[in-house]
Amino acid sequence: MTSMTPSTSPNSANTGNRNALLSIEQIVKTYRKPNGDQFVVLNGIDMTIGQQEYVSIIGHSGCGKSTLMRIVAGLEKPTSGLVTLEGKAIRKPGAERMMVFQGYALLPWLTVRENIRMAVDEVFKTMSRADKIAIVNEHINMVKLSAAADKYPHELSGGMKQRVGVARALATRPKMLLLD
Ligand SMILES: Nc1ncnc2c1ncn2[C@@H]1O[C@H](COP(=O)(O)OP(=O)(O)OP(=O)(O)O)[C@@H](O)[C@H]1O
Ligand SMILES: [Mg+2]
Numbered sequence: 001m002t003s004m005t006p007s008t009s010p011n012s013a014n015t016g017n018r019n020a021l022l023s024i025e026q027i028v029k030t031y032r033k034p035n036g037d038q039f040v041v042l043n044g045i046d047m048t049i050g051q052q053e054y055v056s057i058i059g060h061s062g063c064g065k066s067t068l069m070r071i072v073a074g075l076e077k078p079t080s081g082l083v084t085l086e087g088k089a090i091r092k093p094g095a096e097r098m099m100v101f102q103g104y105a106l107l108p109w110l111t112v113r114e115n116i117r118m119a120v121d122e123v124f125k126t127m128s129r130a131d132k133i134a135i136v137n138e139h140i141n142m143v144k145l146s147a148a149a150d151k152y153p154h155e156l157s158g159g160m161k162q163r164v165g166v167a168r169a170l171a172t173r174p175k176m177l178l179l180d
Pocket of ligand 1: 031032041059060061062063064065066067068102
């Protein structure tokens with residue numbers, strides 16, 4: 001939709017493309033309805049996000065916020081338009097853009113610790129085991145989940161699950177954090 005409101009942090013105003021971290025240009029996303037008609041979710045979205053910038057996207061339920069984030073995360077392709085991170089086109093997921101999902105997206109058969117560790121293993125392939133354990137512990141402590149570190153997602157509250165998602169995303173030290 002075009003009714004989403006990007007609200008930038010006060011001291012970052014419009015940074016222009018010079019310091020752009022992320023550039024969203026003319027993004028259109030349509031889904032096909034069961035009757036074959038096109039359903040337009042995003043219609044010509046333009047946005048530039050600078051380095052060190054914090055942007056909130058506000059809009060009514062169903063206006064396309066998660067869709068836009070999934071496109072930036074590389075989990076979904078736009079129907080047309082371009083998203084670039086530091087000038088490089090985004091075509092697939094990457095560890096420099098980590099997402100905290102609205103629906104948590106934790107693996108139910110892994111504990112809190114294992115969910116975070118899996119992301120760390122995936123991103124830091126050559127890191128020593130000791131360093132990986134230290135990063136996982138640091139982030140479990142950061143989100144105040146040390147008492148629940150060996151629990152499974154179904155044993156956690158919604159807020160705890162969300163914090164596992166935050167820890168998992170931050171543990172891989174991304175350039176950009178997408179908080180849905
Ligand atoms: N895979 C899909 N196929 C068809 N329609 C979809 C699909 N994914 C999302 N939609 C539709 O696109 C619209 C935008 O969905 P989206 O999840 O981006 O909304 P949102 O702004 O994140 O809403 P909320 O605030 O409720 O999380 C909704 O109408 C939704 O039904
Ligand atoms: Mg959403």
